[in-house]
Amino acid sequence: MINKALCLDPTDNVGVALTDLKIGDTFDLNGYKGNIISEVAAKHKFALKEFDSGEEVFMYGTIVGETTKPIQVGEAITLDNIKHKIREFQDEGATYNWNKPNIENIKGKTFLGYQRSDGQVGTANYWLVLPMVFCENTNVKLLQDAFEKALGFAVINPYENQVRNLVAAYQNEKFTESLAEPKIDTNSKVFENIDGIRFLTHDGGCGGTRGDSDTLCALLAGYLNHPNVAGATILSLGCQHAQVAILQDRLNNIQKGAQKPLVICEQQTEGTTDQLLQKAVNETFKGLIEANKIERTPAPISKLVIGLECGGSDGFSGISANPTLGRVSDLVVASGGSAILSEFPELCGAEQPIIDRCVNPTVAEKFIRLMDEYANAAERVGSGFDMNPSPGNIKDGLLTDAIKSCGAAKKGGTAPVSDVLDYTEYVKVPGLNLLCTPGNDVESTTGLAGSGANIILFSTGLGTPTGNPVCPVIKVATNDKLTARMPDIIDFNTGGIISGAESIESCGEKLLDLIIEVASGRIKTKAEQKKNYDFIPWKRGVSL
Structure with missing residues (x-):
């Protein structure tokens, strides 16, 4: 029944x-x-x-x-x-005793990852191309078009033929090529051990506050330090606020192993655009040859850093998908790995249970401080946390931010809170970490990757195509109807929990198996298949 x-x-x-x-x-x-x-x-x-x-x-x-x-x-x-109403919260000095999950069934499980010199393990092996300032976005796109087509990473656009058919009909001609599904042309793939070249663009680096550009540099440093990144090409104009020297200083603060190869090209030094891009192409190709020499080898679950995110949430999120993510988080943490729970506006109302789980007063006090600072900033501009639920959230049962938040907090499972990270801080200790990000899905996933997550679990009840350039994003549906309606974006379904056909525990173990397959490169996420490589740096404004 x-x-x-x-x-x-x-x-x-x-x-x-x-x-x-x-x-x-x-x-x-x-x-x-x-x-x-x-x-x-x-x-x-x-x-x-x-x-x-x-x-x-x-x-x-x-x-x-x-x-x-x-x-x-x-x-x-x-x-x-x-x-909306929430419980008042404070550090009550509570002692938290964690009832760890039984991990006998997953002991000895490994994934095939890329071992880095600093001890991190990548779930992919990417070369990164990024601009220090928005002025270089066009040059980044030129490099993207050249490298993806030449190295076998280009995707055939199925809608091009559709447009050609419409043009032909408009001109009273006939275009007969059939419409095709998007696919990657792997026949010309040159580098077997490189999973892709990822190209970032953004609208920052200059014109805003110095604080914004410094934050951008810290975020980009996290991407360069990311275990899924083998090396990078950096395009700089030269005169912008976000100087390469600031980026290198931020990178030096967090990197622990051997320095990764960085190709730095500054347009105002190189001269013409052609000279700039020819240098970028030649030096990037040399870097790719070196990056291709590393191969996947077995790594324990303790090397996983799971980012926990939700978007397009519904009234089932806190019942099915989010508790499943929480179960996976607990399994990974109990195995010695790390998890990162983001989106501080969506912890409003769940503060006290989280505070009670902090490993020491210092961690609890940092969480309280960051929550208060963010909430006060929102109120100063007339937009408190209570305004977080979107029209889609409300329509599907998340009436108040507290209802939404208490369900969202389930993604963090039951493990103690080992550390609290401000935006762009890199994960330092294993266990459950809290990361101050906004509720905006892409700004938050961008931050999770910048803090070192090598897999992101993304629960959704309404559907979203969100992905990330350097970190695989596994989309987890809360219900059967969404999975049937949008199978092209959903990787895993927890709808059986709602129907009673499955338990949170069984879904958690199955999702962990999928994570291992994705982390090993044997399965590509739907977001990666569709090239949903979303990257939006947070400018520390009020973003709910």
Whole structure:
């Protein structure tokens, strides 16, 4: 029998509809019994008790809202009858005892990765081409077109033929080539041990504040230090705020092994554009020859650094996909690896349980400080964390930021919080790390890779094509309908948890198996197949 609704915690006073509930449907949850008195769409919530105006609404065992009017038993919870509210938080000096998951089934499991001299292990082997300033974006794209076509990394665009057919019809001619699915022409691939050349562009480096350009340099240094990057070509104009010297200083602060090969080309020094790009091509090709000499070798799970992200979330995110990511996070951490939980605006309301899991007061105090600074900055411009849920989130049951956040926090599992990282800080210790990023999906995934994640798990209930240039992004669906509707972007489905066919534990173990396949280069993620290489640096403004 399929459950129609559930209660997430013994202290909760609202239930969650797992399927559309009709007037007259009965429920028996958490000691509360009654009838549904208004239609409740799947993913949305309904009252288990009678509420007066001003009462606190509990989900996930914590405060997620406050009623704005009386609510009857079995009535749908909507923005018309509740508003955002969270529990006050502070460092209470709690002692946290972690009940580690049993990892006997995964002991000895390995993935085939690229061993770096600093002890990091790459899940891919890329050469990176990046600009120090937006003035060089056009030159980066010229290099991209040249290298991808010549080295077998180009993707055939299936829509070109569609446009040609339309042009032919418009000109009363006939174009007969069939439309084809996008594919990589691997017949001309030159370097067997290079997974790709990745080309970044951005709109920063000059014209903004010096703080923005310094932050950009720190972010780019994280990408150069990334275990999936073998070396890089850097294009600089010369006069911009984001100087190569600043980038090199930031890189020196975090790199531990042998220096990676860097090809630095400065246009105002080289002369003409042709001279600049000819040097870039020649020196990059030499770097590729060296990068191709490294091969994949077995590495333990402890070398995984899992980035934890969500986007296009729905009312099932905190029930199926996010807890599955949390299970994987716990398995990796228990095996000696690392996980990084991002998106601070989506931890609003979940602060106290996170604080209670911090390994020491210093870590807890840093988390509180960064959360307060971010929240205060948002309020100063009239946009508090309570404005985080998007129209799509709200439509699919995430009515308040606290409801969204408490479900989002499930991605972090149950492990102790080993460290808290500010934006662009590189991961230093194993275990669960918190990373201050905005709620914006691409800004956050960009930050996760810049802090050293070598695999990103991305849960979604509504669907999103987001990927990253240097880090494989595995898209995890919360429900069966999304997986069936958008199979071209979904890598893994946790909808069986909603139907009752699977458990969080079984989904977590299966997802870990997929991670090993992706990390070993045997499976390419859907985002990589479609070349969704999204890169947006955060300028430390208010981005929810």
